Amino acid sequence: MTGQVHIDSQTKRLSRVPLKASHAPHILRALDAVAAKRTYRRGEEVCNSTCISDCLYRVTSGAAKRCATFPKGRQQIVDLLLPDDIFACAPNAHHSFSIEGAATETVLTCYSRRRVETLAESDSRIAKLLSEIAFEAVCRLEAQLLILGRTTALEKIGAFLVELSDRQSGRSNSVVLPVSRYDIADYLALSVETVSRSLTGLKERGLISSIGTRSIKIIDRDALDDVTSC
Amino acid sequence: MTGQVHIDSQTKRLSRVPLKASHAPHILRALDAVAAKRTYRRGEEVCNSTCISDCLYRVTSGAAKRCATFPKGRQQIVDLLLPDDIFACAPNAHHSFSIEGAATETVLTCYSRRRVETLAESDSRIAKLLSEIAFEAVCRLEAQLLILGRTTALEKIGAFLVELSDRQSGRSNSVVLPVSRYDIADYLALSVETVSRSLTGLKERGLISSIGTRSIKIIDRDALDDVTSC
DNA sequence: CGAGACCTTGATGTCAGTCAACTAGTGTGG
DNA sequence: CCACACTAGTTGACTGACATCAAGGTCTCG
DSSP states (O other), X not given: OXXXXXXXXXXXXXXXXXXXXXXXXXXXHTTGGGOEEEEEETTOEEEETTSOOOEEEEXXXXXXXXXXXXXXXXXXXXXXXXXXXXXXXXXOSSOOEEEEEOSSEEEEEEXXXXXXXXXXXXXXXXXXHHHHHHHHHHHHHHHHHHHHTOXXXXXXXXXXXXXXXXXXXXXXXXXXOOSOHHHHHHHHTOOHHHHHHHHHHHHHTTSEEESSSSEEEESOHHHHHHHHOO | OOSOOEEOTTTOSEEOOOGGGOOHXXXXXXXXXXXXXXXXXXXXXXXXXXXXXXXXXXXXXXXXXXXXXXXXXXXXEEEEEOTTOEEEOOOOSSOOEEEEEOSSEEEEEEEEHHHHHHHHHHOHHHHHHHHHHHHHHHHHHHHHHHHHTOSSHHHHHHHHHHXXXXXXXXXOSEEEOOSOHHHHHHHHTXXXXXXXXXXXXXXXXXXXXXXXXSEEEESOHHHHHHHHOO
């Protein structure tokens, strides 16, 4: 399917390979002529689950977040959408979700969902594409679930950085944080303070270094993997 | 799609409706003639992500768990499969999953995945069914994510019971725990002791009562929802 | 310059993990 | 039949980690 497992012969460790082996974005891009592009600012709402959107979105640049709001106000980010991720705003019986821009500038390409679904009925490749989109969503959610399942904040932050690094550039050691610490906190179910403290903790241990507040360099990836694995 | 939102006029609260509005199990059941049934015992492995299975499973009775094992031994249950849930064992680049029987007796119906996928290419209803299966998986994962995202153990346990109640009988107030406390702990990323303590805590508050160890009655659902919502 | 969002650090209380002990049920084999 | 081992569940004592509250710092934008 999408993404493959490679065994790094040196470290005998499962190395992460970006999941972008999918050709779904490529196929969708063929429809860009009839698609609409829009730029969203941080916090600007793309859509929410009360209004059933007739759109399929592809992140072109920046980042979007799908978040659920608990009755007492706390937010939980359920999915972090990065460039080339495709998503729709499905209604959900149990919770109300909203999708917002998360980076300072987020560009989304919007495809007519009905059109794509109609195409899917005659073209099995499009149908397969829809399955693949869902499959990738499952993969992202599983990955986040495993991050949330970790016990300590350091493990969560470490795993988050590793995941982000994999999803972004694949092999490079520099990670760009597209979202604020507050969003990271909502993503990891931590408080902002703990996020901040954990990052400085990783710096003090010499595992990462920061270039500004929004860019991080992974110095000792093996040690980071050790911290991460619980 | 699957599942609908009803507003309970009395309580003005979003009431949960089972997601089983899906007709996917129904369609698949039409294939039961060419499907294989098997019974699994607790802990028995159905398949794991190293061997790519050519099967699509439907839970007929009992319960199955999809779990990931962290390097240092801890287990995280990533998906809890209850009767009429459909799942496959997809390979995952990042983690190794295994699917095991979780109830004492779990019956799975196994369909040929290749056959279903071939059917999907000619029959758009089958293709849609595959999308729907994925969509339901996304719903389950999102629900679990929101449970894991809660802060206190009481909230997690409460939300877990509510979710289980919804997925099982819909409206009845009795919840059958198909899995052990240990599995609940792995599902909620808690320790067994905390699971036990939280359950007795809910009992002491008079929100639930237990009939044996594996069956629970929800006494005060509103109060349980209050505990749950953070 | 001031306002506001974003980030960091410190002090403190609470909650959950860990270790340990105990009970109950279940199955096995002599 | 009983002794034994094993699994499942519960409860208690203790410690460590995270949330919370509070304060101060940095940056951007009007």
